[in-house]
Amino acid sequence: MINVGIVGAAGYSGVELIKLLLNHDEVVITKLFGSTTVGSYIEEIHSSLRGMISLQVEQFRKETLEEIDLLFVAMPSGQSMQVVKEAVNANVKVIDIGGDFRLKDAAVYTKYYKHEHTETKLLSRAVYGLSEWNEIAISGAKLIANPGCYPTSILLALLPLLKENFIESNNIGITSYSGTSGAGKSAATNIMFSEVNESVRAYKVGNHQYIPEIEQYLEQFSGVKTNFSFVPHLLPTTRGIYTTIHSTLKKHVTENDVVNTFKHNYSSAPFIRFIGTEIPEMKNVVNTNFCDIGFRIYENGTLVLFSTIDNLVKGAAGQAIQNMNIMFGFQLTEGLLKCSKKQSLQIK
Structure with missing residues (x-):
C-alpha cells in the first residue's frame, strides 16, 4: 500500500486521478494540493465526489512530502518545475502529467511552450511514460514525464x-x-x-x-x-x-x-x-x-x-496510473480495468 498526493487536484486531470485511484486497492490518497481552491474540501468543489472522498485542498509545502510515496503533478505547463524539484529532492517519486519534462532540449521547450525552463538538470532524469513502449525504464524511474x-x-x-x-x-x-x-x-x-x-x-x-x-x-x-x-x-x-x-x-x-x-x-x-x-x-x-x-x-x-x-484517461490520468502500476510492481490493470476483478457469473 502506498500513499499518494495530487498537485492540481481540482483540475480535470486531477479529478480524473481521484476517481480512478479510489478504485485502486494498493493506494491511499493522502494529500490534495491546489492554489485557488486551498481550504475547500474536494467534494465541495466537485459534487460528483460526495460520498466517495472527503479531503481538504492544501497549499503545497515540501514538509508535507514526508507522508507521501508518490506525487502526481497535474498543473499547466510552466508551473510544475519547482514542485517537481522539491519532490525529487525529498526522494519522493513523481509523475508529472503536464508538459514540463517531456522534451530533452530546454531551448526547444522554450520555443514551443513560451516559458523558460528553470530545472534543466532534471530533464535528463525524466523518463517518458509511454507505458507500452518504455516499461523497463518506467519501472526504475524516479520521475516520469507523462505523455501528452x-x-x-x-x-x-x-x-x-x-x-x-x-x-x-x-x-x-x-x-x-x-x-x-x-x-x-x-x-x-x-x-x-x-x-x-x-x-x-x-x-x-x-x-x-x-x-x-x-x-x-x-x-x-x-x-x-x-x-x-x-x-x-x-x-x-x-x-x-x-x-x-x-x-x-x-x-x-x-x-x-x-x-x-x-x-x-x-x-x-x-x-x-x-x-x-x-x-x-x-x-x-x-x-x-x-x-x-x-x-x-x-x-x-x-x-x-x-x-x-479518452484524453483525460489514456491521454492523462489513466496512463499516469498505468505508469504508477509499473513503477511499484502492481498489476498493470489495477484501478483501470474493473472487469479484471469480476467473478465468473454463476448461471442458475
Missing part, C-alpha cells in the same frame, strides 16, 4: 510500423480532433459552449507544443527520423481524441504484414485494442484507458491509420 494526449494517440498507432520499416518516414499527415477538456479548466472565450457548439476548427497549425514531442519520441522508440504535418482540431464534445494518419506503405508490405506487426507489438498490452480494418469510434473509448487502433489501405499504397483515446 495527442502524442499518445499518434505514437501508439505509428510506432509499430516505423519500427518495422513498413512505411515511408516522410510526408506523414496527422490530423487529430479533441474535446474541449483538453484545454483545461481555465476560462477562455474560444472554448465557450456558444463558440464551439455545432462547429469544428483547426488551431495552432504548425506551432503546436506537441510537435517536438511527437518528433522526439517517434525517433527514440523506432530509430527513424520522420517528416510529418500535425493539424489539431477542436471538437464540440467534452472529452475524447480521434486521430487519422496518412502514410505510404513500402512496396513489399502487405495487409497481413500490418496486422501481424500490431498483433506482435500489442499482444500483451491490455489497453491497446487493435481492430484491424474496422474503423474505431471515439464513443467506445470515452471514460476508459483503452486506445482503439484500426487501418485501411488504398489501392495506390496509401495507409490510413485510425486511433482514438
